[in-house]
Amino acid sequence: MGSEGHTLSMLFFPLMAQGHMLPMLDMAKLFAMRGVEATVLTTPGNAPLVRPFLDRANAGPVARPMRLRLVPFPSGTGLPEGCENLSSIPAREMPSLRVEFFRAVSRLREPFGWVLGDLLPDCVVTDMFLPWTQDVAAGLGIPRLVFHGTSFFSLCVAESLHRHRPLETLPAEAETLVIPGLPHRVEMLRSQIPNPPEEARELFDQVRESESKSYGVVVNSFYELEPDYARHYREVVGRRAWHIGPVALCNRDDDADKSARGYEAAIGRDDCLRWLDSKGAGSVLYVCFGSMSDFGAAQLREMALGLEACGHPFVWAVRSDGDEWVPEGFEERVRGRGLIIRGWAPQILILNHPSVGGFVTHCGWNSSLEGVSAGLPLVTWPLFAEQFFNERLIVDVLRIGVSVGVKEYAMKPEERRVVDAATIRNAAEAVMGSGEEAQERRRRARELGETARRAVGKGGSSYKDMSNLIEELMEKKKKNAVQAQTPLTI
DSSP: OTTSTTOOEEEEEOOSSHHHHHHHHHHHHHHHHTTOEEEEEEOGGGHHHHHHHHHHHHTTTOSSOOEEEEOOOOSSOSSOTTOOOGGGSOGGGHHHHHHHHHHHHHTTHHHHHHHHHHHOOSEEEEETTOTTHHHHHHHTTOOEEEEOOSOHHHHHHHHHHHHHOHHHHSOTTOOEEEOTTOSSOOEEEGGGSOOOOHHHHHHHHHHHHHHHHSSEEEESSOGGGSHHHHHHIIIIIOOOEEEOOOGGGGGTTOHHHHHHSSSOOSSOHHHHHHHHHTSOTTOEEEEOOOSSOOOOHHHHHHHHHHHHHHOSOEEEEEOOSOOTTSOTTHHHHTTTTEEEEESOOOHHHHHTSTTEEEEEEOOOHHHHHHHHHTTOOEEEOOOSTTHHHHHHIIIIISOOEEEOOOOOOOSSGGGSOOOOHHHHHHHHHHHHSOSHHHHHHHHHHHHHHHHHHHHHSTTSHHHHHHHHHHHHHHHHHHHHHHHHHSOOOO
């Protein structure tokens, strides 16, 4: 039982989506490396992703074995048969099926309560999109920590938009707005601000309310990356928060762990390394848009032509089964210079290879932070969610990125304007080029990468913040134990 002895026990319950599960698994591993008894909760359909991760961790650096608990995914949900992960829904069906997915996940409330009552952990960490876990945990007297999976910066921007509601007073003819009340001047296009449907707004209201009742927030970031926003989130937004990242750096010492992270890669580790080893230092541009981003044939064609025109070696992870987008003769012309991976790519392995010098990204926080941790400058190509917020952090605050110039928030590929090949080539050249501005951008990115590695190392800012959290939870556990043993007096 979690209440026995002096060991801290924690239950980790990620949202069943690739971009949410991977960082929480890394987080659980980091806590287990510090002696915490860590248990991960998910559904049987997601066990093939989680179990190999736990097996590798248990065979390596963790101080205590990590455990897995499963609860059945609800049936009769209106989702495709066997769909237990948000990332398995095609992007074109996402707007309609996303609501059904979250309805199904909310039906895990009762089995979550059974597991929590059985384990009685000292703390539970759950995804922001599982707001109902707060009431279940509170009913058992267990503190709940929220995991958002994004930056302090984007959390502060989102809170400012909610608190000040600048769009409501923005003149109809105005195309841009300045986000009020932030440490920096952050200007965005009106068209880049999320405008979620009514059912999504209800979920975000529940997320916000549950967070205000929770014990605090754990953030996959490090203090030196965004100090003004770490302070702003704590002091102005008013949330208790601990920065414990970059969590993916728990995999930094093992090429096998890096290449096996997530789904099975569409290229063998040795083949990937052999290709990268054949290229010069900092010469390769890596292009990947995450696990939930999709593009139409016209955009993929322009990407292909832009990468061909930029002249640099490139690795391109493509989520497309067909070939209708491939320009005639493209693969022959770039043979040896371009490595095209159709499917899941071993991203951390690639980003940290010495031959890689830049990263074209959708600005999802996992990818953004992995690029930062590798010390790379970024070409920013946001699509939806909080990705446009992260772009402003990367380009305007950190000054390690070049925007490809996307102006509209859009979930569906057919709703996006096509970015032409020349624009893609120019953005790539701005990051990979030899000019003074490009060199200065690379210098800043390299320094941030070094700082990221120090942050999670012993004595670093994230290491210390995790220590503070563990110590605080241990003190709470001891206090609860004393109170439980103290007889009531009348």
